[in-house]
Amino acid sequence: MKKIGILFGKERSFPEAFIERINSRGIAGIIAEPVVIDKVMQGEPSGYAVIIDRISQDVPFYRAYLKNAALCGTAVINNPFWWSADEKFFNNCLATKIEVPVPKTVILPSRELPTDTSEASFSNLSYPMDWPSIFSYVGFPAYMKPFAGGGWKSVYRLTGPEDFFEKHGETGQLVMLLQEEIVFEEYYRCYCIGGKYVRIMPYEPRNPFHLRYVADFSPSAERLREMEEIVLRINQYLGYDFNTVELAVRNGVPYAIDFCNPAPDADIHSVGAENFEWVVETVATFAIEKALAQVDGKDNLTWGEYIRRSSHQQTLR
Known part of the structure; x- marks a missing residue:
């Protein structure tokens, strides 16, 4: 018997529907x-052929458990090793190398010194930083948000340098991104499952939370193909089996705004019945595919194109 497990926190609608759909x-x-x-x-196996991870980003104990499970042959979705290494700034850096349009973005050191450090810990960091160049590159208005994490926590819209310094003073030890504002005509949130299944959903982030999937626009067939190709390219390079990509269309160009969402919202009350049905059915189908292909004691994780190419280059040396 091959068991497919789902590891989750407070959410209920998706985990329960996922289990019921497979069974x-x-x-x-x-x-x-x-x-x-x-x-x-x-070094002891978990007993699961596949585990869908929905919570380890918030519970380090679970992340360690999943790494051990993967070592023993569990196909963990998403790869816990890559998820631990990834963050939003790297995502943007990678996008610039794979021809995916992204907003101009810089990373900033935390406003407060990290715990157990002192000014001597930052001997290599110029102070003050070259703020004029940074502000000229990004422009204003701009957005500031944590380089890791999600859920619209500690996200600021900034109107100018004075506003930046005031808001940055509130961020404590958070490492922040400063990012160009993309004033968009259309916005889409896109599920990507298994690096091959894509669901493009019109999304209006300016609406109240419960109405964000209610939008008065839809993509043309040409734009749909273009966005699907972008979503697949991003996820195949990163190696995520379950992720969302947010695309903002400005002057006809889809910009990838946020694409490090390896435990994306899948609650029926926020994504709506049709999107919920798609994600439950598609994740169930993919999890079964992974379970049937899983081999005990082997590496059954998904590794992205970026890692595979790097590994190949090392092998050639």
């Missing part, structure tokens, strides 16, 4: 259930 198919030798952890021994 309702009645596939011999496949069963889905919530992950149960009563002990974690080094």
